[in-house]
Amino acid sequence: MLKAFHKMLSAVGPQALPVYVNFKLALKVEPLYSKGANAPFWFKGWLTLKVIEALRKTLEEIDGIDLPDSFPKKEFIERTLVKIEAGTTDGAETEQFSIPFLQQTIDEILDRNNINRCVLLIDDAAHAFSEKQQEDFFDFFRAVKSKSISPKAAVYPGITSHSPSFQVGHDAEQIDVWVKPSGEDYESFMLELAKKRFEGTQINLVDNNEDDIAFLAYCSFGIPRAFLGMLRAIYNSPETYLNSDGSLSKAKVLTLSRSGKEMSHRVYSSLEAKLPSLKSYVENGEFIYRTLLDSIKEFNSGKGRSEQSMQFGIRNPLDPNLEKVISFYQYAGLIMSIGDFSRGENGVFSVYELHIGDLVTDNAIVSRRTKSISLFLEVLRAKKLQIWPRTFSSKILELTKLNGIDFKISLPQCQVCGTERPTPEAHFCPNCGSRLKSSSAYEHLADQDISVLDISPAMKDRIKKNSQIRKVRDILIDSSREQLMSIKYIKKARAVKIVGAAEEYVS
Incomplete structure (x- = not known):
């Protein structure tokens, strides 16, 4: 998205006005959904303001741009966004920032400056939003699209929830932008x-x-x-x-070379906290991934380096639970979809490639004791043959000793004792009797101990020993980073890295 933004921004001529919008910390407004019925109204107002804020940043980089008098001031935009995120704004402030207002503002800017169209490059939308936010976002996406406004959004396998009125193929075209490692x-x-x-x-x-x-x-x-x-x-x-x-x-x-796959495995593990209702899928997925890795290793055993495979095929149709797990691994960057391939009477197989870092670390390619980079490159650079281990959903589940009852949707836990609520409609905890509150994904993530963050163990210990910071939210609310920078050996650069890790965790 950023690459496309800068390329369009540097293009010669008034062909298109690019606007890059990042919703990385969108879960900050997710608690609104557990506090009132007007959450979609506040959220869509917040979305509109974020686009306007990004539009202003773009226009500041272009010399000689003519702005309409009605364009909101920078300070007002920032102040209203903070109020919405804190849940302290009133309807009058937000009501004026409707989708028609956004469209009218963009159209006026285009007309004044003789620009053909506006391209909204929306990053982290289907990654950072909760399920309900995603549905409202795609309603916003569908409504804002016009002859002069072309929205583009980043979506991710397994965790993207379109609204009932949004149809891929009709309202938007889906394309794969993952850089193929070959x-x-x-x-x-x-x-x-x-x-x-x-x-x-x-x-x-x-x-x-x-x-x-x-x-x-x-x-x-x-x-x-x-x-x-x-x-x-x-x-x-x-x-x-x-x-x-x-x-x-x-x-x-x-x-x-292991650090790349370790980063992706951490992303996968973080889904347990980000999607607590699908905890069983994340946990059981680790056994499935191990089985798939072993199948490639067994397939490559005894084969020449030019015949080694980094892919596996599963015959269609895939078991729904298995398909969900694989989509999670695609989101984490550990499994890449290659496409569907027919093998005649044997059926159609969905083919995937497994993370090269895991194949290297686990000796699934170049399976010899004395390994060298040149040998690995010989395999990695070899022409990819249409041969790969074939398997079936039933065989994978049999090898992992998993069945349908092992995959379940977990209900939110009691905020006092941690007991899972018996039914979605339950109002009181069956264990401690406490009144059950509506769950918030953001508040759940923000309340985690800082041990979950992707920083060194020594840094975590130093923070706890020399400050009152214990939870992720303590870092997020330290906007000036004063608490962090008061700790010995933590100055601006390290504080930025720690705050970045906290923001990445809740996004």
Whole structure:
């Protein structure tokens, strides 16, 4: 989304006005859904204001833009957003920010500046929103679309809930934008990314270590953030990874290659807190993933390097519970859909590729004791053959000893004793008798101990020993970061990283 935004912004001529909107912290307004019946009204007003805020930021980057007098002031936008998020605004403030107002404002800006259309690039919408928020968002998406306004939204497998009135294929076209980790184009793209990351530094990493960097790119499984995380580790500790001649230590590179898949596994594990009602799917999914990894390892055993597979096929139709688990792994970046392939009388198979970092770490490819980066690259660069282990939903569930009753929808827990409520309509806890409150995903995540955050154990201990910060919400409400920066060895850079980890957890 950001790449498209900057490309459009730098284009010559008034062809399109790009607006990049990020809803990363949208769960901050999710508690409104558990407090009143007007939540959709407040939420759609909040959505409109976020788009207007992003529109203003875009217009500030364009010289000579002519704004209408009715365009809201920056301070007013920020103040109203804070009030909505805190639940303290009144209807009069929010009511004026309707979808027709947004459309009229954008159309007037386009007319005044002789621009053809506006493209709304909406990031993290179907990732950061709760299920009810997502349904209201897609109603907003459908309503805001017009001849001059073209919205684009990032959606994710397994966790996206469209509204009943929103139909994929009719109201929007769905395209796959995951960077496929194969081929010369992929290597060129990732190596260019690495060169830009080290541009202006004292480390000439890429030119001296192209194969090693390419190997790390494959182990990031097409996720640039994972790849950049590996590069950042090298940059922050060159004495650990670089030899005296400037080359990378092969042993250290093999160890570093695991960090990409570990990041994706943490994303998968976080679903247990973000989707507590589907906790059983997340837990049982780990057994399914292990079974799929073992099937590829067994298939590759004894085969030549050019015959190795990184994919598996499951015959259609997939068991609904298995399909849900696989969609979660797709969201986490551990399983990639390749497509459906027919095998004649044997049926149609849905084919997926499994995270290369796991295949490398688990010896599922290059299964020999003395492994080298060159051997891995030989497999990773080999032409992909249409051969892969075939399996069935029933066989996977049999191997994992799972059946339908192992996959259940968990009801929200009692906020006092943690006992699961017996029915969705229950008003009192059967264990302690406390009145049951409506659950909020944001409040549940914000109330977690800071041990859940993706920061080092030493950092977590230092924060707890030297401050009153115990829960994720304590970090989120420390807007000035004063508490964090009062801790020894935590200054601005580390405080930003810790706050980022907290925001990432609740998003």
